[in-house]
Amino acid sequence: MRRKITDIKNVFVFLLLVLFPHLVLAQQQGSQINIGERFSFHSNTLKEDRVYQIYLPPTYDNKFFASKAYPVLYLLDGNTHFHTISGIVRSMSNNTQIPELIIVAISNTNRIRDFTPTHFEKDPNSKDQMTFPSSGGADNFLKFLQTELMPHIEANYRTLPYRILVGHSMGGVLATHTLLSNPSMFQAIIAIDPSLWWDNQILVKRAKSIFSQSKGLNNRIFISLANHSLILDDPKPWEDAVKTFAGLVETSTNTSPKLQSKLQYFEAEDHNSVTLVSFYYGLSFIFEGYKPPLTLLLKQPSEIATHFKNVSEKLGIEILPPEEFINTMGIILLNQMQKTDTAIEVFKLNVSNYPKSFNAYDSLADAYMVKGDTTSAVKNYEKSLELNPENQNAKEQLQKLKKDIAK
Numbered sequence: 001m002r003r004k005i006t007d008i009k010n011v012f013v014f015l016l017l018v019l020f021p022h023l024v025l026a027q028q029q030g031s032q033i034n035i036g037e038r039f040s041f042h043s044n045t046l047k048e049d050r051v052y053q054i055y056l057p058p059t060y061d062n063k064f065f066a067s068k069a070y071p072v073l074y075l076l077d078g079n080t081h082f083h084t085i086s087g088i089v090r091s092m093s094n095n096t097q098i099p100e101l102i103i104v105a106i107s108n109t110n111r112i113r114d115f116t117p118t119h120f121e122k123d124p125n126s127k128d129q130m131t132f133p134s135s136g137g138a139d140n141f142l143k144f145l146q147t148e149l150m151p152h153i154e155a156n157y158r159t160l161p162y163r164i165l166v167g168h169s170m171g172g173v174l175a176t177h178t179l180l181s182n183p184s185m186f187q188a189i190i191a192i193d194p195s196l197w198w199d200n201q202i203l204v205k206r207a208k209s210i211f212s213q214s215k216g217l218n219n220r221i222f223i224s225l226a227n228h229s230l231i232l233d234d235p236k237p238w239e240d241a242v243k244t245f246a247g248l249v250e251t252s253t254n255t256s257p258k259l260q261s262k263l264q265y266f267e268a269e270d271h272n273s274v275t276l277v278s279f280y281y282g283l284s285f286i287f288e289g290y291k292p293p294l295t296l297l298l299k300q301p302s303e304i305a306t307h308f309k310n311v312s313e314k315l316g317i318e319i320l321p322p323e324e325f326i327n328t329m330g331i332i333l334l335n336q337m338q339k340t341d342t343a344i345e346v347f348k349l350n351v352s353n354y355p356k357s358f359n360a361y362d363s364l365a366d367a368y369m370v371k372g373d374t375t376s377a378v379k380n381y382e383k384s385l386e387l388n389p390e391n392q393n394a395k396e397q398l399q400k401l402k403k404d405i406a407k
Contacts, residue, residue, distance in 0.1 A: 035086055036103070041152070045144040046114075051107040052149065053078055055086040057093065057100035060158075065323045066357035070102045071162040072153060074145070074186070076115065076171035078105025081275060085166070088279045096325055098287040101164075104153055110134055114141035115170040117177040120199035138177050146185060161187075162317045164286065168192040168275050172223075176203050176245065179219060180210050187316065188220040190282035193274050196241035204241055207248045217256035218316060221249055222285045223263045224278035230270040289314065292321065297329045298337075301345040305352075320353045327363055334367050343367045351380075358388035365397065374401055 036055040043050050059065055073089070075081055082105035093100040108114070112132050119136035153159065165186040167175035172194025179189055180203065196203055223246045228235030246263035253259050262285050266274050290311050296303045304321055312319045326349050334343035344367045350360035365380035378401050385394040 035083065036105075043144050043148055045140060045148055046109075048109055050109065050144070050149075051079075053082050053103075053105040053107070054157075055082070055089070055101075055103035055105070056157075057102065058090070059100060059322075059324060060102075062324075064359055065327075066354040066360070067158065068320070068323075068354075069158040069160045070100055071160050071164065071317075072102045072104060072157075073164040073166060074150075075103055075105040076165070076167040076174060077108060077111065077169075079107040081105065081166075081168070081279075084276060085279050088276075088283070092280070092283060095291075096322065097291050098283050099290065099319055099322070102153075102157055102159060104149070106149070110137075111170055113137040115167070115174040116198060117173070117181075118199045118202055120202075138174055139181070141174070142178060142182065142185070146182075160317050162315060164188040164190065166190040166192070166279070166282070167194070168278075169195050169271065170198075172196075173198050173203065176207075179221065180206055183214070183217055183219055186219070188286045189222070190278065190286070191221070191223045192278040192282070193224055193226045193271055194242060194245075195238070196245050197237045201241045201244070204245050204248070207245055211248050211252035211255075214252065215255045216258075217252065218258040219260075220286045221259070221261040222278075222282040223249070223261070224274055224282065225263065225265045226269050226271045226274035227265075227267050228271065287311075287315075290319070294329075297326075297346060298333065298339075298342070301342060301349060304346075304349055321349060323350050323354050323357060323360065326350050326353075327359065330363055330367070334370060340367060340371050344371065356387060358384045358391050358394075360384075361387065362391060362394055365394070369397065369401075374405065377401060 036053050038051060038053050040049050040051045042048070057070060059068075060070070073085070075085055082103070085105075086103055089098070089101050089103060092098045113134040114137055116132070116135040117138040119132075121132055121135070150163070163186045165175050165178060165188075167173070167190070169192070172191035173196065175189045175191040176194055176196065178185055223242065225239060225242045225246075228238050232238065243263070246261065249259070249261040250263075253261070264278075264281055266277055269277060292304055292307050296307060304326070308319055308321050326346060330343045330346035330350075333339045333346060344364065347360065347364040347367050350357060351364055354360050361380045361384035365377045365384060368374075368377035368380060378398065381394040381398045381401070384391050385398065388394075
C-alpha cells in the first residue's frame, strides 16, 4: 500500500519507523512494551512443571502482511538470557541480517542434572572438589525437548523446520552432546564457552569416534571461547577442550561437506560477559549471506529471488524475502526515487512470494497507477479487495478509476 512522502526529512523518519519498527514502540507514551509471554506445563518425562517464555516476531500477528512461518530458537538458561537474546534477534531481523525468529526460552529447575550427559562428581577447577550428585540427566532432558516441548511449540505456532539450540557453559555441554547424539534434532547450534572439560573431556573423546564415522551431517555450529585467564589460574583444561572439540568438528567436514563450523575466541571477554557477543556473532554465522544487498533491489530486483534461493539451499528450508522489507523498498523506489518500472518489479516479487497478501496486490496496483496503466491497476486492486474486502484504499482507488473509465 503506497504512502506518499514528500521531503528528505520525512523519508528519513519513514525509514526509521518502517525499517526499524522497534523504535516506534519506544515512543508510545503510556503503553506497555511486551517482550514475550511466560507459560508452564507439566512434563511427564521430567516429572515436574517446566516454565518457558515465548518471543514472537513483530510480524507474527500483523494483519497488514501475509502470515508466515518462522525458524525457532531454543534457548537454554532462558530465565537468564531471554531479554538479551530477544533484543538481539529483534535488532538483527529489523536490519535484515537474519530472518525473524520465534524464541523459546527454557527456565531451569536443575541445570546440572539436565545439561550433563554423564554422572561426574569432580570439578577440576575447584580446590575443594565440589560434587555434582544430580548430574547425568541430559538424555532425559533431550527426550523432554523432543517428545514434549518441541511438538507443543510446533502444534501451537507457525514454525519452519529449522531449529537452533543455544547454550552457555553447561548449556554448551548439552548443545554439543545433542550434536553428537542426535544431529538432526537441531539444524544449528550455538555453544557459548562450553564446559567441555566435563567428565575428563568425555564429549571430546566421543567426538573423535563419532565424527570419524559420521557422514552427511548438515549442521551449522558456532562455538565461542572466552579468555579464561581473566578468571582462572589455570585456563588450559577448559580452553584446550574447546579448541580440540572445535578442531574435530572442522575436520569432520571432510566426510560431511555440508557441515559448517566456526570457533571464535573473544580475548576481552570472560566466561560471563562472552554471552552477549556470542549471541550476535553466532546468529551472524548461522545466517551468513542472508542480508540482501540493497543494490539488487535498487538496480536488479529480479536477482533478489536468486539471492534468497541461494540462502534457502544453504539452510535447507525455503526462506522468502521478507514481505515488509520488499514492500518498503518498493515504496521508496516509487515515491522517492521515481523509478516506477523498478518499483513494479519489486512489488511483483511480493505478489509472487505472498499470493494471499492483499497488501502485495494493493502496492502493485498503486505502482501501476503511477505508471498510468489503469487496466493493470484495476486488476490488482480487485484482487486485493477480493483477499481483503475491508481494504479501504483499494475501494477508493477502484471508484476513482471506474469513474475515469466511464468518462
